Amino acid sequence: MSEHLEQDKTILSVLEKFTAFNAFPNASPHNLHPFASGSSEPPVGLLKELSDAATKITSSLSTYAGLGISDPKSISLLRQHSALAHGLHTSEQGTLQRIDALRKRRVATYGEDIPLDRAEIVDWCISRLEHWGKSAGMEIFKEEHVGRMTVVLGGKVLVVDIDFMIDRSTPSLPRIDVANVKTSHATSSAATENTPAERSMSLDEFIKCSLRNYLEEVQAADSVPDSTKAAKMAHDFESHLKYLMKLDQLADEERDTGIRWFKDVTTLTSAMNRAHTLEAEAVARSLSASVAPLDIFLLRAHALALPFITSPSMSFLTYISPVAYLSILRMSEKLQTSDKDVDWIHKFDISLPALRKYTNSAGHRPTGVTTANLTLASSSQPENHSDSQHLPLLSNRPTFLLPVSSPISDLDHVFPEPPSGGNLGSQMWTLDFTEGGLTKGIVMTQSRMREIQFVVNPLSAVNDMGVQMMSFGYGSWVDLLLNPGNSPSEIYTAHYTSPSNLHPPLQLRLSASTAPVEPGFLLGRVRVRTLREVWAILEIVKEQCWLNESLRTCEWVPESTEPAQDLGGDDVNEATEADLQAILNGTFEAKRVPVNVFVPYQPTTDPLFGDDNGLPGFSLSSPPQSSPRIVMTVQTREASPSQVQITVGHDPTRPKGVRVDVNGSLPFTTIQVDKLEESARRGGIFGLAGKVWGWSRS
16 A cells, blocks of 8 residues: 555455446547547546556555565565455446446337227327327327327327328228328417428428338338338437427426427528528639539538428538538439429429438438538536637637628527426537447538637637647547548558549559547537537538538548559569660550558647647737648659649639649649549549549650
C-alpha cells in the first residue's frame, strides 16, 4: 500500500478500474469526442482521471523501488494475493460482459403476425393501430359507417383523425386504405392554428403516407407480404406517435402557449422556403436553366429543409452523391406530381414524391444520401455549450455566396427551449446524423469537428487552451473512411476504367498518411439552439460529405507487398524491343496509367491562441474555412513526359459547384475546363486524370 494512493487502493486495483469492462463507453479513439456517435458523456473527465491515476502510480512505484524488499516469502505472498485479486476481477468482468451482451442482443424479429385468413385483415389492421396508439399513451375512439371508419388518436393537446375507406365487396378479400388524415390541437389559443398549412408537405401527409405504406405491404395481393419489412414499418410508425406524444406532453405543461411545440416546424418551413426559393433561382440563372438541378443546388446552397419526410420533425437534406442523384432523377420521371407540389417542381428538377420515396425505400438512409434530423431528445449530460449559450455566433458560417436579389432573413430563429425539471426530464434540440441510431454517423476530420465545436460553443477555444492535434496511433481519417476496423495503411490503391475507353485503365495510388496525420471521428449528434447553428454545422458537414463520397467512387484496398499485377490479372510482361522502339518514337500506348492521389491537409487555426505551429495570436473569429480538395498527379503521354497536377475542389461559386485546376508543363494549349467540371459533378473525379492524359500530345 502506498501513501500516494487513496486508502484501500492498490496499484493493481487502480489499473483494473480503467481496464474494467465498459470503463470507457464506446472506447474507440474515433468516438472520443462529445459529438461522436453514441457518446453518453464527454470523455474529457475520464481521460483526465486516467492521467491523474498514471501520475499517482508512477509516484507509488518510485516509492516501492526505494523500500528494497528482499524477503522471498513476502514477495511470494504479495504475488499470490495479486494473482487471486486479479483472477476475481477477471471473472467478474467476464460475467458483466456476458450480461451486457445478452441485454444488448438483437431480439429476433419474426415480422408482423399477418393473419392468414384475408377476411380478417381489416379488423387486424385497425387493432394494430389501436395497439400503437395505446403504446404511445393516446386515447382511441372509433366510429364505423358503411364503407368507412374513423379512428381518433387523442392526447392532451394533439388530436389525430384518420379516415379509412373499407371495401368489403369481396367478403373473402376485403381491403382497407387511408382516405384522409387531419391533425388538430385542443387548446383555446389554437382556434386559428388548425387551418391546414398551404405547403407541399405536412404532418397530415406524413402520417397518411406512413400508414398507407404499411397497409399496402400487409395487403399485398400479387405477392406474399414481407412480414419483416412490415414489422419495421410498424416500429417506425409507433416511434413517430411516441415522439408526437412527447411534444403533446410539453404542450400540455405550457397550457395555452403550448401550441408552439407543434407550430415551430411550420414557422421554420416558411422561413426556409423563402431562402431556398432565392437560392434555387440563383442556381437556375447561373446555369441558364428553368429549374435548379438538385445536386448542384446542394453543392452551392444551404442544406435543403424537408419537414416530415422521414420523421415527425424537420429533416435537412445535406448531400446527394452522383449515383443517388441519377437514381432519384430516373424515379422522378416515372412518378406523377400532385397539385400540392407545384411550387416544388418550379424550383428543382426532381419531384418531391420521388425524393420521399427514395429516402424511405430502404427503411434507413440510402447510400449516398446524407440527411440530418432536428429532434427533441433526452439528455443526461450537461450542455456542451452552457457557458456560451447567450453569446452571439462568432463563426462566419453559414456563408451565402449565391447572388440573390434580396437578403435572407429569419436565420436567427431560436428553437423553443424545453422546460427544466419537467416530467420528461432534461430535453435538448439535437441535430442527429445517425437516423436514430441506425447508422454509425459521418466520418469527419478533426479540423472540421473543431469547426463544429466552435459553432455551438464559441468559448471552446478558451477551454481547449491550444491543445494540439493527437492521432492516438490509429491512422488518419482516411483509414476510418476506407478501412474501418482494420489496421491503418499508408497507401491505398484502386483501379479506374473509362466507361467509353477513352484512356487506358488508371492505377490510382492514394496516400493516406500525409504529414501531419489528421485523425478522424464519427459525427453522431450535436446539440443546437438556433437555425443559424444548424445551417452552419450542415455547411461544414456538406464539405466533408463531398470529400467522403468522392473517395468512395472507387474501391480502395490497402497496398499489397506482393509484386504489381496487370489490370487484366496477368503478370506484367517484360519489355520487348518493339516496346522500346515505340517509346523512342512517342507512339507507345501504356497498358495502365499511374496516378498519384492525395488529399491536402488544411491546418486549422486556434481562434484565440494562434495556429497549429504555435504562433501567437488573439482574435474572436472562427478557424479559416478550407474547401475540400483532391489532388492528382499524372505523367503526360509525350516522348519526354512531364508531370501534370489536377486539383478538384468543392467551390460554391462555380456554376457546377466544383472547381478543376490543371497545372504543369502541358504540351497542349486548350483545357476544356467546363467538361472537366461536368465530369467531376457526375462522379468522374478520378477519370479526369485519364482525360488530361488523353488530351496531351507530343
